[in-house]
Amino acid sequence: MKKANKTIIKNVAYDYKISDFLTQLNKGAFLTTQYAGENNVMTIGWAQIGIIWRKPVMMVLVRKSRYTKTLLDGSKEFTVSVPLNCDKQKELAYCGTVSGKNEDKISAQKLELLDSEKINTPCLNMPGLHYECMVLYQTEIKLSELDEIVNDTWYQDGDTHTMYFAEIVNTRLVEK
Ligand SMILES: Cc1cc2nc3c(=O)[nH]c(=O)nc-3n(C[C@H](O)[C@H](O)[C@H](O)COP(=O)(O)O)c2cc1C
Secondary structure, three states: OOOOOOOOEEEEEOOOOHHHHHHOOOOEEEEEEOOOOOOEEEEEEOEEEEEEEEEOOOOOOOOOOOOOHHHHHHOOOOEEEEEOOOOOHHHHHOOOOOOOOOOOOHHOOOOEEEEEOOOOOOOEEEEEEEEEEEEEEEEEEHHHOOOHHHHHHHOOOOOEEEEEEEEEEEEEEOOO
């Protein structure tokens, strides 16, 4: 007999299992945006969690070519979902190569949305850590001020990242 999947959702501190966050980030995490009735998910591999302005802050880097940037600049909020104890590499690869400009990735990958508690943007309903983030500050990387080797390695095509510094207003652990 198949056991019913019981979902347990717990509120946790922003730094709960932070080393698991970093380990999984290396393989990818999901950044979800919502604006003007539309949702989109993209894969991220670069992010930081820390303290700035006495607040817990998540910093993510989004290139200007990403559809995510359009939604993020409209809503000024996002969620980050970090899968733990489940294999989402197929979904991460898809959301990391296909653009929401052309596809509804959420339907295509049968990703389930889960309402957030403190912001309008949902997270993804999967086992793992889920961060609700509200943008405090954003700035585009200035190539003229960047280390030359980093510049040559990452920005030869001029597709610069915008760095979004966002307050982590809620963190939840989803277990199934
Ligand atoms: C493992 C992995 C990590 C990635 N990390 C980032 C990232 O941190 N920032 C970024 O702008 N793009 C990153 N990408 C690329 C975007 O996920 C990809 O271009 C995506 O298709 C953009 O989707 P969108 O146009 O719907 O926003 C990553 C891709 C992969 C596979």
